[in-house]
Amino acid sequence: MTPVRRAVNLAAFLTQTAQRLPSADALVHGDVRWTWRELDSRVGALAAELTRRGVRAGDCVLLHSANSVELVQTMFAVWRIGAVLAPTNSRLTPDEVVVIARACRPVLMVCHASQPDHATAVACDQVLWIDGTGPDAVSSLPAGAVPDCPVMNGAPAWYFFTSGTSGRPKCAILTHDQMGFVVTNHLCDLMPGTTAEDASLVLAPLSHGAGVHLLTQVVAGARSVLTTGPGLDGAEVWDLVERERVTNMFTVPTILKKIAEHPDAATRDHSSLRHVIYAGAPMFHADQEHARSVLGEVLVQYYGLGEVTGNITVLPPREHGRARPEGMEFGTCGRVRTGMQLAIRDTEGHELGPGETGEICVAGPAVCAGYLDNDEADAAAFRDGWFHTGDLGMTDENGYLYITGRASDMYISGGSNIHPRDIEEKLVAHPDVTEVAVLGMPHPVWGEVGVAVWVGRADEDTLRAWLEPRMARYKVPRHFVQWPELPKSGYGKIVKRTIRERLLAEGWTP
Structure with a gap:
């Protein structure tokens, strides 16, 4: 027994x-x-x-x-x-x-x-x-x-809701022993050397990934500094970084892009920063490079889902800018996290080799105990001993992971599988495009066609001319829609489901 x-x-x-x-400071919030x-x-x-x-x-x-x-x-x-x-x-x-x-x-x-x-x-x-x-x-x-x-081992600590609330929400059960591993892993892989001399700036809601990040500060004895405004204020961010000598922060790509583009990033002292961590969604290469140019080699990217509590891969500062395989339009999200294992598997469950695209699957102590009262979700996600992420990717010869897209984001147009991320990377590289999302919309002849929804000054003709020499013609979106801003979740992620619903509500037709 x-x-x-x-x-x-x-x-x-x-x-x-x-x-x-x-007697040391634990939390700082305005005058508190x-x-x-x-x-x-x-x-x-x-x-x-x-x-x-x-x-x-x-x-x-x-x-x-x-x-x-x-x-x-x-x-x-x-x-x-x-x-x-x-x-x-x-x-x-x-x-x-x-x-x-x-x-x-x-x-x-x-x-x-x-x-x-x-x-x-x-x-x-x-x-x-x-x-x-x-x-x-x-x-x-x-x-x-x-x-x-x-x-005891297996005792639930945190009910972590991982998806939107349309329909039945999925709630990952995070246990005390699992989270003990996650915190250790974060300190090992994301911000090594963190001590009581450090300070962390809290920018994202503590209800999700930022709350996990805060746990690591508590273990190390590093103080956490909370912003005071109701929204993201770049001026306050850089004032706090300078005044509190902030050494690390947890962000998502949209937050990192905004604070790196804020004028104060170039004028305030941020030399104390060692680890600017971003996760939650892929960051476009152009935005990544701009942040590096402004902040220096302090960016730390990690890839992970709520069910794995962020513990799949890490890309430390020294590996940003790593050469990518021939034909790959975007960079790696890093190497597998300490104590974890990943595999790329096809639809039949066979493990694929370097350069082959399939579903990203993961195993290890950071994987959650399952979903709360949801046998259907458990059966779909946990198979053959692996947690199936629903993300598509490939590894290179050295084991570095490249995410090609979300399985649910891929669309099929005229029989061809199209992954939006490649198109999005090329569009956001245009100097007059600030944000973009590409998705498939229903079409009576082609099944689905690509629609690019973008924010910026460029017009449709300019964007078509920009894309056509850079990719196969069948990948170029059939439609372009310009919006003043893209809808985002409460955690700063661009929400394609909401974009699709809004397009349909506004009467979009092929």
Whole structure:
């Protein structure tokens, strides 16, 4: 009989750091500066209140708030009592949060006081408020001390919602032991040498990848600096980098592009930066090169899905600009992460060799325990011992991965498979194109035809003339649509599903 083994509760990361560095800064948010001792004490107070309200180990707590110090407090308080955290992006509508709540069935909701409609819609029996007043406000709780609840291997820590909320949402179950590996791996591969002398700037919502990144700072004792504005403010970003001597940050390509193009990037002191990490979507080569020219060799790219908690490949600063194989229009997303394994497999499950395109599959300790109450999703994603990402790619002779596209993004026009990323890379290389998305739309004769939706000053004739000598004619999009901006998710990703729906709603026809 296999013995049950105890895992390390994620709350222990804070407990240990608060013991080691009690007076050092843990969180900075505007004029607010919490030390590790203060954060630990506030976590204890909230943990005691959650326990008093009947929240038990294994129960789910729904967290809906923009980034704040109280959000971090809530994360660790939930873990401290052995409950499961289900954070949502603060930009979601009340109806979207309701769909998530139905999937994870929370016993209590912690909600920002500026969004009461979300709490009303969820109709949870108990609600605590961030930035509120009165006895139900997180900030008004009396001091309390609660030990870290024992948890075993396989115990869920985080319900990580990985897709949109149209239809049934997919919720990856992240466990305490899995996340312990992920944090170790992040420190090993993404920001080696991080210590209590470092500072991290929080730019993305802590409800997803940025929250995982924050865990690594807690383990190392590095302080996390939160922006104060409701949106991305490049001036504030570079002011904080200079003033707080920020050494690392987690971004997505759209955020990195914006801050690298901001005028202050060229005038403020950012010499403290060592690791500017970006993930979540491929970054166009032209945008990548511009960021390198402005910031220096500090970019760290990683590739991974929520189900693998980002742990598939890494491209460290010294490997940006690596030569790509002949005929490949864009660069690598790096080599496989420490302790992980990937394979390129065809539709029959056969493993493919270098230069052959197939589905990217991954195995290792960073893979989630499965989906919450979703056997259909489990069966589709977990096959033959591998997690199937749904992304298409190839490796070179040295094992470096190149993502050619999302399987669901590929379209078939006149019998030819077309992967949008190659076209998008070429379009965004035009100096008068700032953003672009290429997708397949239905056509009565060709099955699907390519549609390029772009932002910028260039006109359609210019873009056609730009593409035609650079690719086979059948790959050139049949239609071009210019928009003032492209729709993005709450995490800064361009959402092709929304683009397709908007095109159809506006009466697009072939």
